[in-house]
Amino acid sequence: MPGWAILGGLTLTGVLSADLAGILAAIIFASTATVLGRLTSAIGALGDDVDAFAAEASISRGPLHGTRYAVEQIRFAIRRLVRHWRAEVETAKARLAAAEAIIERAPDPLIVLDDRRQIIRANIAAKGLVGTLVLPCDFAAVLRNPAVLIAADAVLRGEAARSVEFTLTVPVERQLRARFARIDRPAPDAAVAVVTLHDVTELKRAEQMRADFIANASHELRTPLATLTGFIETLRGPARDDAEAHERFLAIMGGQATRMTRLVEDLLSLSRIELNEHVLPQGRVALGPLLQHLAEALELRAGEREMRIVLGVPPDLPDVQGDRDELAQVFQNLLDNAIKYGRVGTEISVGAATGQRPAAIGGSGPAGFVSVTIRDRGEGIAREHLPRLTERFYRVDTARSREMGGTGLGLAIVKHIVNRHRGFLEIDSTTGEGSTFTVLLRQYAAPPTQAAAR
Numbered sequence: 001m002p003g004w005a006i007l008g009g010l011t012l013t014g015v016l017s018a019d020l021a022g023i024l025a026a027i028i029f030a031s032t033a034t035v036l037g038r039l040t041s042a043i044g045a046l047g048d049d050v051d052a053f054a055a056e057a058s059i060s061r062g063p064l065h066g067t068r069y070a071v072e073q074i075r076f077a078i079r080r081l082v083r084h085w086r087a088e089v090e091t092a093k094a095r096l097a098a099a100e101a102i103i104e105r106a107p108d109p110l111i112v113l114d115d116r117r118q119i120i121r122a123n124i125a126a127k128g129l130v131g132t133l134v135l136p137c138d139f140a141a142v143l144r145n146p147a148v149l150i151a152a153d154a155v156l157r158g159e160a161a162r163s164v165e166f167t168l169t170v171p172v173e174r175q176l177r178a179r180f181a182r183i184d185r186p187a188p189d190a191a192v193a194v195v196t197l198h199d200v201t202e203l204k205r206a207e208q209m210r211a212d213f214i215a216n217a218s219h220e221l222r223t224p225l226a227t228l229t230g231f232i233e234t235l236r237g238p239a240r241d242d243a244e245a246h247e248r249f250l251a252i253m254g255g256q257a258t259r260m261t262r263l264v265e266d267l268l269s270l271s272r273i274e275l276n277e278h279v280l281p282q283g284r285v286a287l288g289p290l291l292q293h294l295a296e297a298l299e300l301r302a303g304e305r306e307m308r309i310v311l312g313v314p315p316d317l318p319d320v321q322g323d324r325d326e327l328a329q330v331f332q333n334l335l336d337n338a339i340k341y342g343r344v345g346t347e348i349s350v351g352a353a354t355g356q357r358p359a360a361i362g363g364s365g366p367a368g369f370v371s372v373t374i375r376d377r378g379e380g381i382a383r384e385h386l387p388r389l390t391e392r393f394y395r396v397d398t399a400r401s402r403e404m405g406g407t408g409l410g411l412a413i414v415k416h417i418v419n420r421h422r423g424f425l426e427i428d429s430t431t432g433e434g435s436t437f438t439v440l441l442r443q444y445a446a447p448p449t450q451a452a453a454r
């Protein structure tokens with residue numbers, strides 16, 4: 001247009017003839033149309049490229065020829081931008097997929113709620129805990145506990161994160177801790193709060209066991225202490241000048257002090273074994289001589305009850321892997337019980353053989369175990385007591401056990417030592433006939449020599 005205006009001016013002032021001005025105007029029109037046409041087609045191609053990038057389709061055309069350099073540059077810049085953006089999107093997608101996989105496979109159940117308390121997501125552990133879920137579904141239909149729902153509503157209203165403990169009764173009773181927290185940013189799937197559930201059954205059980213243990217231990221110590229205090233008062237008061245009473249009371253007090261010492265020793269022994277329970281002892285123990293030694297040491301005590309310990313250990317019994325002192329403690333406790341709870345004048349038989357791998361660890365047939373069986377002919381133990389016998393301080397007849405100086409810790413110590421040896425303890429008993437305690441221990445296997453390891 002400016003070109004045409006100049007030509008018009010020059011024609012009017014008579015500098016150019018009308019014919020020449022007409023020819024020049026036509027040339028200006030033709031060249032402008034050519035340039036504009038190419039520019040338009042280049043921009044059109046650019047538009048097609050952007051569309052193709054957006055649709056993630058490949059661009060088959062080569063670079064446009066004859067278009068203006070700047071347009072071509074813009075086209076390459078857009079291509080670079082799109083390539084970079086695509087790579088970023090791929091990375092973000094991969095990160096999202098990894099995060100989702102982690103949440104999905106997290107060991108703790110995780111549930112995501114929207115603002116209407118609907119479950120919109122739940123990971124595998126959550127589905128394992130509450131059963132199949134058809135999403136979205138109301139949280140109240142899954143966990144009906146009132147305290148849990150109050151906490152969920154409070155957090156959805158915008159209150160601070162909170163935890164609630166509750167009991168789930170089906171399919172098996174479990175103690176759970178639910179933690180509710182709001183999601184800080186608005187999520188595209190309308191997620192507002194996240195609920196994590198932790199199974200605290202074991203924790204609670206352990207807490208209860210610890211509390212019971214302290215209560216039992218204190219009670220066991222308090223009983224002899226009360227006796228001692230009582231006698232001290234008597235000796236200071238009414239029996240101050242009674243020499244005969246002194247003698248008698250001091251004997252009783254000595255017995256009570258011995259009992260307390262034994263209790264403390266047993267408790268320390270138990271805690272020492274528990275501390276090392278995860279470490280498999282590496283020693284080699286020949287059970288024949290060990291059992292022989294223990295039987296001789298207890299012969300006198302057995303004799304006091306007119307009992308006899310009869311050993312039946314084959315001479316070719318394989319050695320076992322273990323700690324000699326701890327295994328001695330196992331058999332001494334079992335023999336001690338057999339003497340205490342066996343009938344006067346009966347026999348205690350101690351047998352040993354190459355053992356069978358118990359079905360509990362998935363096998364049968366002789367597979368690297370040695371079994372030692374201690375059998376008494378006593379009153380036996382009623383079936384309902386058998387599963388609890390190895391609990392600390394559990395006794396069938398507490399008064400009788402105490403009377404005989406027992407702490408009720410013997411079989412707990414046995415169980416922990418056998419566990420440390422990765423062995424098994426089996427108890428079988430028939431009331432009126434007697435009891436059989438079988439200890440299965442692993443046969444000794446020499447550690448691989450360096451040459452073999454290479």
Ligand SMILES: Nc1ncnc2c1ncn2[C@@H]1O[C@H](COP(=O)(O)OP(=O)(O)OP(=O)(O)O)[C@@H](O)[C@H]1O
Pocket residue numbers: 333337338341342376378379380381389394395396397401402405406407408409410411412435
């Ligand atoms: N051979 C057995 N026959 C009958 N009852 C037994 C036998 N062995 C154990 N018991 C019962 O199991 C309970 C627990 O045994 P455990 O050896 O742990 O304690 P204890 O013998 O009473 O005390 P401690 O071992 O400290 O002397 C005993 O009190 C007894 O009631």
Ligand SMILES: [Mg+2]
Pocket residue numbers: 333336337406410411
């Ligand atoms: Mg005992």
